[in-house]
Amino acid sequence: MTPTPSPAAVPHSPAAAVPLLDVTRTNAAIRDEVLQLWAQIYDQGGFIGGPHVKNLEAELARVCESRHAIACASGSDALVLALMATGIEPGDEVICPAFTFFATASAVWRLGATPVFADIDPQTFNMDPAHVRSLINNHTKAILPVHLFGLSCDMAAFQEICATEDLWLIEDCAQSIGARYQGQAVGSIGDVGCFSFYPSKNLGGFGDGGFMTTNDDQVAAQLRIFANHGMTETYRHEYVGLNSRLDSLQAAALWVKCRQLDELAEQRRANVVLYQKLFADCQLDSVFGLPTEPSDCFHVWNQYTIRIPDGRRDEIKAALAERKIGASVYYPIPLSRQRCFADLGYPDGSLPHTEQACREVLSLPVFPGLTHSEQDRVVASLHDAWHSQSRLRAAG
Numbered sequence: 539m540t541p542t543p544s545p546a547a548v549p550h551s552p553a554a555a556v557p558l559l560d561v562t563r564t565n566a567a568i569r570d571e572v573l574q575l576w577a578q579i580y581d582q583g584g585f586i587g588g589p590h591v592k593n594l595e596a597e598l599a600r601v602c603e604s605r606h607a608i609a610c611a612s613g614s615d616a617l618v619l620a621l622m623a624t625g626i627e628p629g630d631e632v633i634c635p636a637f638t639f640f641a642t643a644s645a646v647w648r649l650g651a652t653p654v655f656a657d658i659d660p661q662t663f664n665m666d667p668a669h670v671r672s673l674i675n676n677h678t679k680a681i682l683p684v685h686l687f688g689l690s691c692d693m694a695a696f697q698e699i700c701a702t703e704d705l706w707l708i709e710d711c712a713q714s715i716g717a718r719y720q721g722q723a724v725g726s727i728g729d730v731g732c733f734s735f736y737p738s739k740n741l742g743g744f745g746d747g748g749f750m751t752t753n754d755d756q757v758a759a760q761l762r763i764f765a766n767h768g769m770t771e772t773y774r775h776e777y778v779g780l781n782s783r784l785d786s787l788q789a790a791a792l793w794v795k796c797r798q799l800d801e802l803a804e805q806r807r808a809n810v811v812l813y814q815k816l817f818a819d820c821q822l823d824s825v826f827g828l829p830t831e832p833s834d835c836f837h838v839w840n841q842y843t844i845r846i847p848d849g850r851r852d853e854i855k856a857a858l859a860e861r862k863i864g865a866s867v868y869y870p871i872p873l874s875r876q877r878c879f880a881d882l883g884y885p886d887g888s889l890p891h892t893e894q895a896c897r898e899v900l901s902l903p904v905f906p907g908l909t910h911s912e913q914d915r916v917v918a919s920l921h922d923a924w925h926s927q928s929r930l931r932a933a934g
């Protein structure tokens with residue numbers, strides 16, 4: 539049994555916690571509409587594929603300004619399927635960042651190909667085209683840039699490299715639905731775009747899900763075949779594919795949620811403008827490295843990620859936790875340094891900008907529905923943490 543805390547242990551006026559993410563606030567607005575659709579599906583049967591998935595795919599193609607959108611079971615599967623559909627095989631090399639979620643590189647590994655890690659541009663956290671260029675050899679088959687935290691990569695550079703070297707360009711758009719590069723929607727620029735409906739993403743579902751975009755009819759056909767057991771006609775298998783489908787319940791809810799997408803992105807952008815002001819007001823804008831939006835990009839801020847200098851990231855994070863402020867480190871360990879990739883041979887120091895980012899970054903709450911006073915508390919807590927610990931250090 540959990541002992542009941544004594545009243546004395548309860549603070550008098552506890553400041554409410556500020557969560558890193560609260561999906562219930564924006565999901566509340568569509569609750570009745572979604573539950574109504576779910577009740578219909580419940581009563582009618584038909585839980586896989588069907589009209590709800592078709593409708594969602596049409597809407598996603600429109601949102602992502604692509605000829606085709608193909609639903610699948612997760613963002614991780616979308617990456618595997620994109621690599622399968624472009625014919626990536628054992629022995630091939632695919633260049634990707636090490637400062638990203640695990641799935642970017644594990645998809646390459648799954649197919650028996652080799653992930654080759656490029657360093658990042660410290661300003662944008664995105665893969666550095668100059669370093670990518672230096673890694674290309676005869677085995678290189680594809681470049682897999684990640685539009686991290688909601689910001690597009692320098693796609694003109696990657697398009698140019700892929701055109702001259704005859705490589706596939708596959709975009710990991712899991713964190714960046716709605717983001718733009720020189721006016722173009724991410725996922726419509728390369729050969730395939732891979733997206734996720736994981737609940738923490740900008741179009742978050744009610745469970746797992748994902749999709750792929752492409753403007754190439756042949757690649758689209760391959761993606762559909764590989765997502766359905768490599769089956770070309772009923773019970774005829776030309777390839778060994780995956781079972782990777784989106785169910786009707788997810789599709790129906792996501793279709794409703796698509797309508798909110800622009801508004802949700804605007805709310806994230808407004809939250810970032812407010813952070814910028816609050817940090818400037820207390821002169822923390824010159825202490826922390828604050829993220830910025832390049833002039834040719836439309837940032838959708840899946841994460842608002844700052845840098846904490848002087849090796850103090852972990853103490854500041856702990857101080858925020860004490861004040862019940864949600865903050866998290868995306869990502870603490872470069873993929874090049876993960877145990878499962880030890881055989882790839884990236885010693886400490888091989889990707890200096892990636893490694894420094896892993897030591898310095900901290901992501902703060904930026905989700906739609908976050909209130910002004912919650913943002914005030916986040917910045918005030920950071921201010922207190924930074925200065926009180928500075929005092930302690932000076933005293934010690």
Ligand SMILES: *Cc1c(COP(=O)(O)O)cnc(C)c1O
Nearest residue numbers: 612613614639641642712734736
């Ligand atoms: C979330 C994410 C994925 C994987 O998506 P899932 O739907 O969780 O499988 C892939 N790449 C990046 C960059 C992600 O953030």
